[in-house]
Amino acid sequence: MPTHLTRRQALVLPAGIAAGSLIGRRAFAxxxxxxxxVAALSGPSAKSGEGITRGLTIAIDEINARGGVLGGRMLEIVRRDDESNPAKGQTAARELIDKEGTVILFGGIDSPVSLAIVPVVNVAHVPFMGVWAAATNITRNGANPNYVFRVSAVDVLVDRALIKYAATTFGSKTPGLMLVNNGWGESNLAGLTAAAQAAGIKLAGAEKFDDKDVDMTPQLQRLRNAGADSVILVGNAAPGAQVVKSLQRMAWAVPVVSHWGISGGRxxxxxxxxxxxxHFIQTYSFFGKQNDVGKRVLAALMAKYPDIKGPGDITPPVGVANAYDAMQLTxxxxxKARSTDGEKLRQAFLAIDSYQGLIKTYRKPFTDENHDALTENDYVMVRYKGDQIEPIAG
Incomplete structure (x- = not known):
């Protein structure tokens, strides 16, 4: 940016505006x-992007209402639709950093998209906050320094919870795996295999499917023939629905325990x-007794969005809750950073001591060794009742 104005430029300045005010514009409070x-704002997983947007918006409304940050600067969201496409997500991330000047990026539902963004932010030294995508290597990416943080489930922990739930709830001794054929599926294949081995459980097999597959009968039949007594599902809403429809066509009423991708769409x-x-996993439910933060967030959601009449209308709750807490932590x-500089902001995340959040009270949520704020103790099991997501009793 030029440090001096030409005589002509100075002459056209409105009365009362000093040249120095233009020079220092970026520092204006x-x-x-x-x-x-960067999230799925269209397509089969559009509900996930909408939930994340709502969680961020409610948090930003609160932050701005109390005066913003850094001496009165307001926060605003700039969104880009990744269409669940890693290449488009990577392009969107670069655009938001280079053209929009965003100081932090939030990610969406798709692990392959987040994995494509990770090297971009680590090179640019701009923090990236995951609030849905759960692939283990999003945060555990080997970079030093690592600019990627997450307030979300982590596959390696979810997989232990899914194996345990199938065993304790359904008595499953030989679960079969149905996994989406991408980086997220690979992350869970490794995690579920390790979790089963640790629990002394033998997997009946592992089958894969593509996002656009409409008939999962061959894969399911192989699992059935191999003696699967439960199916553990890892996929988003559209292919996950095809798995269930294929089970119904086969008249195979096997218990299905799922990762949370099915809650991000229709x-x-x-x-x-x-x-x-x-039965599937979430990090939060707006049903039941809420803490003070939960009461406040629920009231704000109902006041701002006419389609939300009560807890069951917050779909998907995980997108809202994770994004809300992550924005407050940001x-x-x-x-703490007293700056929007990426490196100072990265260090400030590591310096957070505690925060009374929606999902839980966070105590040292991020450390050099662990950039994931949620643990296996922060998961709840839910199911659909109609189009509402409700916790499973007991």
């Missing part, structure tokens, strides 16, 4: 701080009458 979001509509049979980090 009134300048908003841009928060980037699963109950697509899966039909068997949708409610699937505001804390910005204040």
């Amino acid at each position: 009134a300048d908003p701080i841009k928060i980037g979001l 699963f109950p509509e697509l899966a039909g009458s068997w949708a409610g049979k699937v 505001a804390l980090a910005l204040e």
Whole structure:
């Protein structure tokens, strides 16, 4: 940026505006701080992007209402649709960093997209906050320094929970795996295999499917023939629904325990009458007794979004809850950093001591060794009742 104005430029300045005010414009307290979001805003997983947007928005409304950060600077979201496509997500991330000047990026539902963004942010020294994608190597990516943080489930921990739940709830001794054929599926194949071995459980087999597959009968039949007594599902809403419809066509009423991808789209509509049979994992439920933060967030959601009449209308709850807490933690980090500089912000995340959040009270949520704020103790099991996601009693 030029440090001097030409005589002609000085002559056209409005009365009362000093040249120095233009030179220092980027430092104005009134300048908003841009928060980037790269997520699925269209297509089969669009509900996930909408849930994340709502969680971020409610948090930002609260932060701005109490005066913003860094001496009165307001926060604003700048969104880009990745269409669940890694190449488009990577392009969107670069655009938000280079053209929009976002100080942090938030990610969406798809692990392959987040994995494509990881090297971009680590090279650019811009923090990236995952609030849904659960592939273990998103945060455990080998970079030093590592600019990637997450307030979300982590596959290696989810996989232990899924194996344990299938065994304790359904008495499963030989679960079969149905996994999406991408980086997220690979992450869970490794995690579920290790979790089963640690629990002394023998897997009946592992089958893969592509996002656009419409008939999963051959894979399921192989698992059935191999003696699977439960199916552990890892996939998003559309292919997950096809798994359930294939089970129904086979009249195979095997218990299905699922990762949370099915909550990011139109699963109950697509899966039909068997949708409610699937038990799946979340990080939060707006049902039941809420802490003070939960009461406040629920009230704010109902006031801002006319389609939300109660807890069951917050779909998907995981997108809302994870994004809300992650945004509040980001505001804390910005204040600690006293800057929007990427490296200072990275260090500030590591310096957060505690925060009373929606999902839990966070105590040292991030360390040099662990950039994941949630643990296996922060998961709840749920199921669909109609198109609402409700916790499973007991």
